[in-house]
Amino acid sequence: MEPLPSPEDEDRAELEAILQTSLEFGVRVQMSGGYTARVRDSMQRVATNLGADTAETWISSGSIGLVVHRGGWSRTSIRTTPAMGVNFTELSYLSRLAKRSAGMSIEAMRAELTAVAERDRRYPVPLVLVMLGVSCGSFAAIFGADPWGIGLAMLAGTAGAATRHFLHKRHFKPFIYCLIAALVSASVVCASASATTTFDAAVTASILFLIPGVPMLNGTADLLTSNYLNGLVRLTRAAVILLGAALGLALALAFWEQL
Amino acid sequence: MSSLWHVVWAAPGAAGFAMLFNVRKSALPLVALIAVLALFIATYSRELGLTVIASDFLAAFVVGAIAYTIGPRLGEASPVYAFAPVIPLVPGSKLANAFIDSFNTWLTHPGDSVETVRAFTEAATTGLSAAATVAALCLGAISPMLLLPRARTAED
Numbered sequence: 001m002e003p004l005p006s007p008e009d010e011d012r013a014e015l016e017a018i019l020q021t022s023l024e025f026g027v028r029v030q031m032s033g034g035y036t037a038r039v040r041d042s043m044q045r046v047a048t049n050l051g052a053d054t055a056e057t058w059i060s061s062g063s064i065g066l067v068v069h070r071g072g073w074s075r076t077s078i079r080t081t082p083a084m085g086v087n088f089t090e091l092s093y094l095s096r097l098a099k100r101s102a103g104m105s106i107e108a109m110r111a112e113l114t115a116v117a118e119r120d121r122r123y124p125v126p127l128v129l130v131m132l133g134v135s136c137g138s139f140a141a142i143f144g145a146d147p148w149g150i151g152l153a154m155l156a157g158t159a160g161a162a163t164r165h166f167l168h169k170r171h172f173k174p175f176i177y178c179l180i181a182a183l184v185s186a187s188v189v190c191a192s193a194s195a196t197t198t199f200d201a202a203v204t205a206s207i208l209f210l211i212p213g214v215p216m217l218n219g220t221a222d223l224l225t226s227n228y229l230n231g232l233v234r235l236t237r238a239a240v241i242l243l244g245a246a247l248g249l250a251l252a253l254a255f256w257e258q259l
Numbered sequence: 260m261s262s263l264w265h266v267v268w269a270a271p272g273a274a275g276f277a278m279l280f281n282v283r284k285s286a287l288p289l290v291a292l293i294a295v296l297a298l299f300i301a302t303y304s305r306e307l308g309l310t311v312i313a314s315d316f317l318a319a320f321v322v323g324a325i326a327y328t329i330g331p332r333l334g335e336a337s338p339v340y341a342f343a344p345v346i347p348l349v350p351g352s353k354l355a356n357a358f359i360d361s362f363n364t365w366l367t368h369p370g371d372s373v374e375t376v377r378a379f380t381e382a383a384t385t386g387l388s389a390a391a392t393v394a395a396l397c398l399g400a401i402s403p404m405l406l407l408p409r410a411r412t413a414e415d
Contacts, residue, residue: 033280033338087281092336123278135275135346141268142298143352204355213276213346217338220397224405246358259363 012073014051017106019068019075022047022055024113026064027079029094033086035218036227039064042098049101050109061233086214090116129165132209133158136185140198140205148195149202152188156206160185164210174237175244182207182248190256199258203249210245212238269298269347277343286339289329294344297322301348311350311388312395319345319399327403337404345400350392357386 005013026043034042040057047055047068058065058078065078097112123131136157137150145153160181167177185206193199215238222231253259273294274287282290297318304314326341360382364375 034336038336086279088277088336088339088342089281089283092283092334092339095336096334122281128275128278131271131275131278133275135272138268138270138272138275139347139351142265142272142347144265201352204352207355208349208351209275211276211346211349211351213342213349214280214338216393216397217342217345217400220394221401221404224398224401242354246355249355250359250362253359254362254366259359259366 011071012075014106015068015070015073015075018047018050018052018070019066019077021050021106021109021113022052022068023064023066023077023079025094025098025109026057026059026066027081028113028116029091030059030064030081031083031085031087032090032094033088033214033218034091034094035221035225036230037221037225038095042094045098046101046109049104050106059227059230061230087120087122089121125165129158129161132161136160136205136207136209139208140202143198143201143205145198145201145205146196149198152192152196153202153205156185156188156202157209159188160207161209175240178210178241178244179248179251182210182245183252184248185209186249186252187256190252190258193256193258203253203258207245207249210241212241215241263299263302266295266298266302269294269344272347273343276346277339280339280343282339282343283335286333286335289333290340290343293322293325293340294347296325297344298347312392315348315350315392316395316399318348319396320403323400323403326400341400345396348396350389353385353389353392357382357389360385 022043025046026039029039029042036059039059043057043064043066044055047066052068052070054069056067056069061081063078063080065076067074067076093116097109097116101109122128133154133156137154140150140153163184164177164181167180172180186203189199189203189206193203196202215234219231219234219238222228222234250259270291274291277287277290300321301314301318304317305311309317322344323341326337326339326344330337330340360378364378364382
């Protein structure tokens, strides 16, 4: 007959459950586009609200570590984060969940996290691609393009965004998919260059769906909150994306003899 | 003031990116409105004589301040209202021109002639100006988070 678990064993098992639940929470915040301070504060808040005395974090661009302490015991775990995506609906939900986690049981928190993962409601991909094209058309208008230039930028932006989506799904690296997407977008405008009198505005705006807004802003947030290493990683990623886009644009202009 | 009508284009510009970031449908109108306000501030302050960098910083700061004030009250994470609205302010044409001029110089100005150096200097100046504007936008949108640290948390 196996001995019954002692109260100490149960306490340690509960601490392990707090650790894994809080870590899962942090991974989801990171994956939905939270900057480092947000990931850290969320994990610490959830861990202490679920019953840990204190919680310490270690966050890098590719992994998250957490140490929880209670009654002289501590538990440590590290998880890799698959990718730094963007999902602000989920980020907002997690933000609200962290704030109301006081008094919540570990099981209830786990159930909420499972529900978040299953409820991944996103806009339909074709709609997002078309809207990115509309954004490019709007930027062309802001740069002073004529109606044909706006239309061309819209069409080219949609084509480029679709190319990026296609290549991203096939696990190409950011530099490659941004280069090819910019090449496609700029080529669409170059191929119809005679249709507009504002070619420069249209071709420039057509690749702006590649602006790495979230890495740039999260990188800045990391630098301003003293998370320098993660900030530099995000800003470097943004620089690589911009370089790929610029190279794609230059190649298209050279190919269509518009340089 | 007659040129200010074009600021309404910031609305669809920001809405497209907000959908890419998977912002909730109910938050999209406010995101679009903030983007229009931001472009209005940037354009109008330029007309008043402010530099591009200063006017973009001011516009982005207003966006950040609004986002960090209303975001938590409306139950949204502040990046929902802070990130997409500043994207129409990115000096895309300047950035592209800097890269294109650089490539153009490499292709059409071989050697170390005075003309080559001048062309490179012009491209670098445009690039640095664009980079400074982007930095001003990022700092402007994020820096309100650093104000009133006791009243706000990173989760807001």
